[in-house]
Amino acid sequence: IIGMMAMTLSSVAADHLPSWNEGATKRAIIEFVENVTEEGSPGFVPPSERIAVFDNDGTLWSEAPLPFQAAFAFDEVKRRVPTEPALAADPMVKAMLDGDIGKLLEGKHHDGLMRILALTHAGMTTDEFDRRVNQWAESASHPRFKRPYLELTYQPMQELLDYLRSHQFECFIVSGGGADFMRVWSERVYEIPPQNVVGSTAQVRYEMRDGKPVLIKTLDQLFVDDKEGKPVGIHQFIGRRPIACFGNSDGDQAMLEYTTIGNPHPSFGLIVHHTDAEREYAYDEKPPASGKLTTALEAAAARGWTVVDMKRDWNQIWSNPDAASN
Amino acid sequence: IIGMMAMTLSSVAADHLPSWNEGATKRAIIEFVENVTEEGSPGFVPPSERIAVFDNDGTLWSEAPLPFQAAFAFDEVKRRVPTEPALAADPMVKAMLDGDIGKLLEGKHHDGLMRILALTHAGMTTDEFDRRVNQWAESASHPRFKRPYLELTYQPMQELLDYLRSHQFECFIVSGGGADFMRVWSERVYEIPPQNVVGSTAQVRYEMRDGKPVLIKTLDQLFVDDKEGKPVGIHQFIGRRPIACFGNSDGDQAMLEYTTIGNPHPSFGLIVHHTDAEREYAYDEKPPASGKLTTALEAAAARGWTVVDMKRDWNQIWSNPDAASN
Ligand SMILES: [Ca+2]
Ligand SMILES: [Ca+2]
Structure with a gap:
């Protein structure tokens, strides 16, 4: 019976990631998820501890030619x-x-x-x-792809979010981008509610105007959620160590380390490597604007992080239109 | 059929709050919850917008003789x-x-x-x-009640948390206390996971020690989540305006205002008034240590906030032992 259940779960998982080509990358994702979620598995992690963190720019959506x-x-x-x-x-x-x-x-x-x-x-x-x-x-629309920016999310990553959530992971964005900016559309675009968006923040000022409370945006106590700031932000806003981390640049290296080194639970790190100049962009050490990837890519093998080769691993780049407009 | 459903919901709701005595306070809570959660109700609020925020000291657990x-x-x-x-x-x-x-x-x-x-x-x-x-x-144990501190939560508030969650509210702590302190036990004691705890915070410092990532606690960029800091913290950590707010002191007045004044959704504010010197403590303008309640109590009538008279409204003060130890 356990064998049958495992088979059933594997089939369901495969269906969840249709825009990922078969291969080592897809297999690594599924093996991790099954290991931590199947009852009786040696790596079982209780649902409350299944925290997954996603960088946004270049990981969930494009960051070129400009964030x-x-x-x-x-x-x-x-x-x-x-x-x-x-x-x-x-x-x-x-x-x-x-x-x-x-x-x-x-x-x-x-x-x-x-x-x-x-x-x-x-x-x-x-x-x-x-x-x-x-x-x-x-x-607004993207200068090259002529689509609204909110539709330039990656379909494989949308499927990955859904796949993890269907296995009782709680998914968070942990991005250098502004939390206030992302929270306007994160639920519509990724089904990630505002409270699950960690980003760069500054304090608002509370005021009563015409007898009604308003919050004024300032740049006071600016917190930049990038590089070493990412594990700092994860601790401050989530307060629990992730077991899965998804990024695309050296700015994600610290949170990849924090997730995968010395974690008492099994853990998973993944880097999206932009290798597809035809369908999207190809870059690592010389990105169009943001997203430099050198030291994290070098560390990947030693750390056991999975590297997505966008051109090889993804059979579709852009999210299905209805995903961004529902 | 709709009438029957409403009746059923009311009965279920009543069962959820057994340590609340019948009366205007309990009725106000149930009427609000039914108004925002029953399909077809004029005040219906979609589940994703059902954010409830709770002060901790003096609201969910005791704060005397010392926080x-x-x-x-x-x-x-x-x-x-x-x-x-x-x-x-x-x-x-x-x-x-x-x-x-x-x-x-x-x-x-x-x-x-x-x-x-x-x-x-x-x-x-x-x-x-x-x-x-x-x-x-x-x-450690409390000097007067001789029980572990974690067992000195209020049973009526524990029931309220459960009642709201069973109606698809997402409950957050928004406290002047330290987030790191509360997150150690908030899930065990209130079933509120670390990511739903907003509190006073300072930044940690990310370091590698013996090849493993650690976070060092500091007092840098201290954020005090009290008074006007509470709506500020709600915006920064949750990013969505609550529709229900529960507090016990003037330190909660700003978040009560932010929740209930000019909110496009129906909203609910509640103040726990400590009136029971025999079973717990009785105080407002002269608290044992923290929890001064003067201006918020004065504002309650004009703002439509519900005031709990602890002695009159609660037939049990302390949480059932198993609630704090499971
Ligand atoms: Ca990035
Ligand atoms: Ca309080």
Whole structure:
């Protein structure tokens, strides 16, 4: 009977990942999930401990030619410039409009880019910010793929989220992107509710306006959820060590280590390697914008992390249209 | 058929709150829950939006004569003093051992108390901290009630948590207490997993020790989840506005306002008023230690918040022993 159950579970699992080609990568995922979820398995992990964390940019959706949140920020500036002379006069806005990205990245803290982010991510209420993100998501489209940004998620990763959830994993986003930005659409796009989104955050300010509470976005106590910040954010926002971690760049190396080294439970690490210039992009040490992958790729073999070869392992790149619009 | 379903739901609801006496308070809770959860009800709220937030100290468990986390900190200092001469020589530790609480509270930021917290809540790994909290929880007991602290939760509130969860609410703790402290036992005691605990936090530091990742507790970027910090923390950690909020002091007033004023969904606010000196404690403007309740109590009528009269509304105070030990 146990043999039959295992067979049945394997068949169900296979059905859950139709856009993953058969091979070592897909097999590694299924073997891990079956090992930690089948009653009586030596690696069984109780459901409450089945925490899975996913990087977003370059792991769940594309990050090229520019991270989509930066595209939002730039589009916001362009939208507002015609009616806001003070904004148009800002030297960093001018640099941005001239396409002088180098100037935006000057200085230790990329002062120009921080200025663009401050102008578009602070000073308004959270409701107003949500409205702007939604309007942008409805109107903007990707320069190469000519689809709305929210439809440029990866179908294999959508299937992986569903597969894990059907095995009682709780899935979290752990991204360097802004939590407020992602939470506007994460539930619609990934079925990941706002409370399961860990990202870069800053404190809001609580105020009563016309007798009603509002939250004003600021850049105070900025927390950057990247590199060593990822395990820090996982501890602060989730408070439990993951057993599965999915990323695509050196920015995910610390959370891959935190998930897989010395974990009392069986654990799983996976890196999405962008190898498909035709259907998406091909990069590692020289990414179009973000997503540099060198040290984490080197560490993968020694750490036992599974590396997805996008071109070889995925028979479909983009999510089915209904996945992003339901 | 709809009428029958409503009746059935009402009966089930009544069974869920056996330690609440019949009356206006219990009726208000059930009417709210039925209004937002019954299909076809004018106030129906989809399950994903059913966020409920609970203060902890004085709302889910007792906070007298001292908040239990302060009892932990003091007990930790006492445990370590015999073997740590440097600790014993600390002036604030001396004040604490002499019972000079006034000295600990001197200064704008209660420097002495902060010092005691720093000595007991920072400088060790998160695993070591968890171990200390667990050891304390197993060995310490309340000076008046002679029960382990973890068994001093309120049975009516435990029933309320279960009742809401059985109606597809997601329940969160939103407390001024330390998230790391509460997360050690919140799942065992309340069935609230670590990721649903919002509390005061500071950043940990990620390090590799002997080739293994550890997180070191610090007091850096301390966030105090109290007063206006509560709606701020709700936004930062949950990212969705609650529709139900449960507290017991002026420290909960901002999150009660945020939950109930101008909320597009029907909403519910409740204040636990400690009125039972015989079975627990009676206080509002002059609490034994924490839990001052003046402005929030004054605002309750105008805001439509339900006020629990502990003596009148609860036929049992303490949780059933098995609730805290399973
Ligand atoms: Ca990434
Ligand atoms: Ca309280």
